[in-house]
Amino acid sequence: MKYTQIYNTELKASRIALGCMRLSSLNEKQADTLIGTALEQGINSFDHADIYGGGKSEEIFSSVLQNHPGMREKVILQSKCGIANGYYDFSKEHILSSVDGILKRLKTDYLDILLLHRPDLLMEPEEVSFAFDILKSSGKVRYFGVSNQNPYTIHLLSRYLHQNLIINQVQFGLGHTPMLDTSVNANMKNEAAVDRDGGILEYCRLHDMTIQAWSPLQYGMFEGNLFNSPKFPQLQQQLKQMADAKGVSEGAIAVAWILRYPTRIQAVVGTTDPEHLKQLCQATSIHLSRAEWYTLYKSVGNQLP
Numbered sequence: 001m002k003y004t005q006i007y008n009t010e011l012k013a014s015r016i017a018l019g020c021m022r023l024s025s026l027n028e029k030q031a032d033t034l035i036g037t038a039l040e041q042g043i044n045s046f047d048h049a050d051i052y053g054g055g056k057s058e059e060i061f062s063s064v065l066q067n068h069p070g071m072r073e074k075v076i077l078q079s080k081c082g083i084a085n086g087y088y089d090f091s092k093e094h095i096l097s098s099v100d101g102i103l104k105r106l107k108t109d110y111l112d113i114l115l116l117h118r119p120d121l122l123m124e125p126e127e128v129s130f131a132f133d134i135l136k137s138s139g140k141v142r143y144f145g146v147s148n149q150n151p152y153t154i155h156l157l158s159r160y161l162h163q164n165l166i167i168n169q170v171q172f173g174l175g176h177t178p179m180l181d182t183s184v185n186a187n188m189k190n191e192a193a194v195d196r197d198g199g200i201l202e203y204c205r206l207h208d209m210t211i212q213a214w215s216p217l218q219y220g221m222f223e224g225n226l227f228n229s230p231k232f233p234q235l236q237q238q239l240k241q242m243a244d245a246k247g248v249s250e251g252a253i254a255v256a257w258i259l260r261y262p263t264r265i266q267a268v269v270g271t272t273d274p275e276h277l278k279q280l281c282q283a284t285s286i287h288l289s290r291a292e293w294y295t296l297y298k299s300v301g302n303q304l305p
Helices: 021-025 028-040 052-066 092-106 125-137 151-160 178-184 200-206 233-246 250-259 274-285 290-299
Strands: 003-005 012-014 016-019 045-047 076-081 111-116 141-147 165-171 210-214 266-269
Touching (some): 012 016, 021 052, 052 092, 092 125, 125 151, 141 151, 250 290
Parallel strands (some): 165 210
């Protein structure tokens, strides 16, 4: 496993994080095996959200945590809040009560990182700032970030905060490349040139924010897996060829493609299969050449102008 120093923090995080959204589908023994495998592979970053499994995912994780004394200090625990019942809520009251619920379910005194999950169109940045100040001064949260936010939303919020936003967690992978498409098709009159995100990747690089890529092996909005979809025959062929040549799994190649982008990206993988997790962790030992990287980018239907 390789690690990255998250900007403006003391955190040295594994390049691959375990996403715990589906942890609620496991029993405690299965969860213990999965998390134990993650730790054995060198993963020290675990991503939660208060809505995952209606809170059950955090509860199951905490049960495993309690079975391993001393583990809490060795891992980076991250959770997200801001999604309510049918709407988004960045109010001071919602943020503070959400964090209290997260800490109670995880049975820990603090979060290493708190992310705001999806943009609240009614956000009052002063309220967010007040909530963050309370969480920071009380020791309940060490660092803060966002998820699924474009540069101007981040910029607006940052103006009022007394803390750096260190993370932006966004959908990114071979099945979802609009952040790249806009840049490579700059000033073109085609669909790929449409700016859908305002330059998230460039903004985060300029402002020392670590990108976390969620659903790295999926396409669309949870439409399916890249490896068993008839939509991507050329990609599947290229992945197999590269995987065979390098002696790794096809999933490892797909994750390595994400990690090859020249910034401190973490890939958040959500598998609940310990063997699959081991295979994906091979990604940090793979270096893709420019030719290989662009071949994969084009194999999903992207064109270079």
